Amino acid sequence: MTGITVLVVVAILAVATGFYLRSRSGTxxxxxxxxxxxxxxxxxxLDAGVTADTATVLHFSADWCGPCAAVRRVVEQVLNxxxxxxxxxxxxxxxxxxxxELGVxxxxxTFVLDIELRRRSRIAGVPTAAALRSALDAL
Structure with a gap:
């Protein structure tokens, strides 16, 4: 009986953690x-190719990252x-x-950097276009 109770508690905690992390994604x-x-x-x-002449949307990705393609599309849409x-x-x-160093x-x-290369916003997950626009508007 105790084993079932532990299993149920672990399952509830896992589901709650999943909902919490999903609610923060893109924020x-x-x-x-x-x-x-x-x-x-x-x-x-600067070594990575970021320049201090304009605001920058810096996003980390990888070939194996599926959601990174969605970030590319959102960033392209907003920056167009x-x-x-x-x-x-x-x-x-x-x-x-x-x-x-950035704690990724x-x-x-994704990070929004101002022209002095200060991090102004951080977005974990796929941002909405509106969220990215608001981060850029705050500059």
Whole structure:
């Protein structure tokens, strides 16, 4: 009887965790940076092809990541409407140091960077076009 109870509790916790994680997927979160964090990230970002001349939508992906294709489509749609931002897509396997420094734990993960390379927003999962627009509007 105790084994069944433990199994039921574990199943309930797993389902609750799944619902919680799904509810956060695609949500834009504001990022608070310190100058020292921004300074430490700057060389890694520049080496990865991010430039400090315009706002940037930076997203990490991988060949094996199915939802990353959806992020590509959303980013392309939003940036086709705007000329003040550019897209940089990085393969997490090719840029593990930058991914580690940015705390990327899952794919897809997207960041909105201002022209000073400060992280302004972070989106785990596939953002909606409206969510990405609002993150860019906040710049």
């Amino acid at each position: 834009v979160r504001t990022v608070r940076n310190t100058d020292s964090e921004t300074d430490a990230l700057r060389p890694l970002l 409407e705007r000329s003040e931002a550019r897209e940089v897509e990085l393969d997490i396997d090719a840029h593990p140091d930058l991914a580690r 734990l899952s794919l897809p993960t």
